[in-house]
Amino acid sequence: MKPFEYKFSEKLDEILDILSKFGPEAKILAGGTDLLIELRRKPAKFPKAIVDISYVKELDGIYENDNHIILKPLSTHTQIYKSNVLRRKAYLLSEAASQIGSLQIRNRGTVGGNIMNAAACADTVPPLIALNAEITLQSINDARILPLNDFFIKPYKTKANPDEVLTEIKFSALPENAKSVFIKLGRRNALSISRLSVAAVLQQDDSGKILDARLVPGAALPTWRRVTEAEEILIGEKPSMELFRAAGAKVSEVMISYTGRRWSTEYKEPVISALVRRALEKCVMT
Numbered sequence: 001m002k003p004f005e006y007k008f009s010e011k012l013d014e015i016l017d018i019l020s021k022f023g024p025e026a027k028i029l030a031g032g033t034d035l036l037i038e039l040r041r042k043p044a045k046f047p048k049a050i051v052d053i054s055y056v057k058e059l060d061g062i063y064e065n066d067n068h069i070i071l072k073p074l075s076t077h078t079q080i081y082k083s084n085v086l087r088r089k090a091y092l093l094s095e096a097a098s099q100i101g102s103l104q105i106r107n108r109g110t111v112g113g114n115i116m117n118a119a120a121c122a123d124t125v126p127p128l129i130a131l132n133a134e135i136t137l138q139s140i141n142d143a144r145i146l147p148l149n150d151f152f153i154k155p156y157k158t159k160a161n162p163d164e165v166l167t168e169i170k171f172s173a174l175p176e177n178a179k180s181v182f183i184k185l186g187r188r189n190a191l192s193i194s195r196l197s198v199a200a201v202l203q204q205d206d207s208g209k210i211l212d213a214r215l216v217p218g219a220a221l222p223t224w225r226r227v228t229e230a231e232e233i234l235i236g237e238k239p240s241m242e243l244f245r246a247a248g249a250k251v252s253e254v255m256i257s258y259t260g261r262r263w264s265t266e267y268k269e270p271v272i273s274a275l276v277r278r279a280l281e282k283c284v285m286t
């Protein structure tokens with residue numbers, strides 16, 4: 001291990017100041033469940049400074065404001081799935097958080113780290129994109145707000161600069177009659193990284209017709225996005241098996257249009273389609 005400086009502060013402006021001085025030579029540490037593993041695997045990449053943000057209280061907490069939810073980046077997966085506000089107003093996100101890693105990982109890992117690490121299998125990202133979340137990135141002289149679906153370049157690569165801290169995640173609460181689910185398929189039941197996942201939101205009007213539909217597959221496309229091509233099939237229709245099957249098939253088709261046919265397509269094509277169908281069925285049945 002190369003020698004490095006360990007920096008921390010309870011104040012965000014001091015953290016931003018440290019980051020501005022070290023630039024790309026610094027690495028932010030939140031829960032450390034991704035970063036420490038990465039540094040152990042690639043010791044040559046050890047930064048000059050590790051900047052621990054975990055003591056900054058203003059970066060922690062879950063708040064509701066005027067029908068908007070504000071999620072601070074240090075919120076752990078345990079805090080997220082135990083939050084009553086999120087359970088009522090963004091159920092798919094608490095469901096995703098409850099399925100992450102193990103109890104220890106959920107107690108330590110943060111939503112900010114999950115987003116910023118940008119692994120294709122990051123479980124909080126598909127729900128947050130389905131919630132049309134926006135994020136705030138702050139540096140010493142500037143703050144910018146980006147839609148989350150415009151933040152990722154490719155797996156492990158985002159539009160954030162090295163001196164920027166993710167300080168806030170914001171989205172509108174789901175309407176009371178909207179149903180939402182997150183389904184994840186892993187290699188095993190416990191401590192499993194997503195092979196494929198789906199975040200879905202479905203809202204019906206009084207006659208039963210679908211008013212709003214949002215579908216975001218995880219670990220399927222090069223970066224996450226709502227599959228509007230499949231959502232459009234659903235809007236204005238009444239739920240049925242054929243309809244949900246058609247939406248699932250469309251998500252598969254869109255996935256293959258990006259990835260082409262490769263060795264894993266034989267598995268992923270029917271599976272993502274079935275996951276979408278199952279997610280939509282679950283929305284209607286709960």
Ligand SMILES: Cc1cc2nc3c(=O)[nH]c(=O)nc-3n(C[C@H](O)[C@H](O)[C@H](O)COP(=O)(O)OP(=O)(O)OC[C@H]3O[C@@H](n4cnc5c(N)ncnc54)[C@H](O)[C@@H]3O)c2cc1C
Pocket residue numbers: 027028029030031032033034035036037053073074099100101102105108109110111112113114115116117121122123124164165166167191192193194
């Ligand atoms: C055994 C195991 C099982 C796991 N299972 C899952 C799983 O099922 N699903 C899943 O999605 N993930 C899983 N993970 C991955 C990991 O736990 C999560 O991604 C976690 O949310 C990362 O958060 P963290 O606070 O630990 O991030 P850290 O490791 O502290 O940081 C991760 C990255 O984000 C950057 N960063 C962190 N916070 C900020 C911020 N506020 N602003 C700017 N940059 C920031 C860091 O510099 C680093 O590059 C697992 C990990 C392990 C070790």
